[in-house]
Amino acid sequence: RIISCDGSFHGRSLTDLAAGSNEKHREGFGPMPEGFDHVPFDNLNAMRAAITDQTAAILVEPVQGEGGIKAPSPGFLKGVREMCDEFGILMVLDEVQTGNGRTGKLFAHEWAGVTPDILATAKGLGGGFPVGAVLATEAAAKAMTAGSHGSTFGGTPLAMSAVGAMLDVVLAPGFLPRVDKMARVLWDKLGAVVAKHPTVLTEVRGQGLMVGMRCAVENSILVGKMIDNGVLTVPAGDNVVRMLPPMILEESHIDEAVQALDKSCAEIAADMAKEKAG
Numbered sequence: 001r002i003i004s005c006d007g008s009f010h011g012r013s014l015t016d017l018a019a020g021s022n023e024k025h026r027e028g029f030g031p032m033p034e035g036f037d038h039v040p041f042d043n044l045n046a047m048r049a050a051i052t053d054q055t056a057a058i059l060v061e062p063v064q065g066e067g068g069i070k071a072p073s074p075g076f077l078k079g080v081r082e083m084c085d086e087f088g089i090l091m092v093l094d095e096v097q098t099g100n101g102r103t104g105k106l107f108a109h110e111w112a113g114v115t116p117d118i119l120a121t122a123k124g125l126g127g128g129f130p131v132g133a134v135l136a137t138e139a140a141a142k143a144m145t146a147g148s149h150g151s152t153f154g155g156t157p158l159a160m161s162a163v164g165a166m167l168d169v170v171l172a173p174g175f176l177p178r179v180d181k182m183a184r185v186l187w188d189k190l191g192a193v194v195a196k197h198p199t200v201l202t203e204v205r206g207q208g209l210m211v212g213m214r215c216a217v218e219n220s221i222l223v224g225k226m227i228d229n230g231v232l233t234v235p236a237g238d239n240v241v242r243m244l245p246p247m248i249l250e251e252s253h254i255d256e257a258v259q260a261l262d263k264s265c266a267e268i269a270a271d272m273a274k275e276k277a278g
Contacts, residue, residue, distance in 0.1 A: 002092075003050050004059040005041040007067030007237060010094050010120075019059060022066070022237070042072040044079045051083070057090035057118075058083070062108035062207075065097040068238030069205055069212025077112035090117040090140055096132070100124035101170040101247050103208030104180030111207070124247075127169075129162035170247075179247050182254065183208040186245070189258045197265035199272065205240075209247060212240040213261075217268060225264035231257050 002019065009025065010016040017025055018032040026032065037055075039046040041064060058080055064070040084091040091114075098108035099121040105111055107119065117140040122132030136144070153159070169175060187204060190213065194201040199216055206212045215222055219235045226233045226241070236242040245253065 001035050001037055001052070001054045002057045002059050003037050003039060003047060003055060005061070005064070006038050007041050007064050007070065008059075008061055008094070009064075009066035010059070010061075011096075020066075025066075041067070041070060042076050044076065044083065047080065048083060051087055051089070055087065055089050057092050059092045059094065061094045062098045062112070063103070063210055064237075065210070065242075066237055068214070068236050068240040069210060069242055070238070071205060071207045075112075077109060077114050081112075081114040081116075084117070092116060092118040092120075094120050096120060096122045097244075098207070098210060100166065101176055101179055102210050102244070104176055104183055105208075106170065106176065108207060125166065126159060126162040127166040129159060131159040131163060133163070175247075179209060182247075182249055182251070183211075185251055186211065186254050186258075189254060190261070193258060193262050193265060196262065197269060200265040200268050209245055209249075211243040211245075212236060213243065215239050215241060217272070221268060222264060225267055226260060229260040229264050231260040 004010070004019045004021070006021045008020050009022065010019040012025070014029060015033050017029055018034075018036050020026075021038045037050050039050050047058065060077070060080055061067075062072075062077060081091055093107075093109055093116040095107050095109070099119075100106065100123070102108070102124060103111065107121070109116060109119075115137075117137050119135045120132070121135070125131055125133060186209070190204045190211065194204055194213070200222065201213050202216050203214045204211065205214065213222075219239045219241050222241050223233050223235055233241050233243050243257070245257065
């Protein structure tokens with residue numbers, strides 16, 4: 001059995017949907033495969049209590065994406081690693097959204113100083129080209145015997161070339177530190193907007209350039225206003241608006257987006273005031 005977290009999202013195959021816990025995502029699909037035990041995210045005590053002699057692995061997103069851009073408490077991933085080592089089970093990380101430089105490190109788990117046994121990644125892996133990968137330690141990979149798994153187009157040269165080109169850019173000296181620097185600039189400026197518009201926004205959260213803004217109004221309202229003002233954002237769980245800017249952004253792009261956010265929040269606040277006045 002595999003322990004996964006409430007609020008997680010791991011994909012749209014049946015097994016991925018079973019690993020996640022969102023009933024809305026499961027609508028129209030089934031029956032769900034067995035084998036997953038769900039516990040609250042960022043709760044090491046609940047995770048430990050769920051471990052049995054049938055537990056094979058713990059599956060975690062370093063930052064929950066669809067669940068609302070939720071970053072765990074400091075020490076959570078290290079605690080998961082220690083728990084896996086204690087019980088002899090695998091630590092599996094879903095870095096589909098957090099990986100490939102998004103948080104200012106190649107992979108988000110590097111911030112916690114841990115190494116997983118298995119890691120899934122995709123999205124930014126190909127810089128826009130559709131490709132995914134599963135990485136595993138030598139010990140974990142021993143279970144992948146010849147013929148036990150395959151993919152018709154797995155390892156195709158075009159996809160591998162795209163991955164190689166992406167890594168050439170992301171691993172170039174100075175690139176990831178600059179992502180971290182731009183993320184800190186963005187967070188500072190977003191924080192000022194949140195403080196200015198408490199009736200619209202309540203917090204900024206996430207990690208690096210994986211940013212969520214929790215709303216005091218329905219998140220779809222802010223997403224619509226942002227589109228009207230020239231910035232594309234998307235909704236996420238827990239009434240969050242998700243902002244995932246390109247990692248090559250300049251500070252001028254940040255200023256443009258923050259100005260659009262400020263304008264959008266002011267317009268929403270004005271609409272709310274008019275509605276309240278009757």
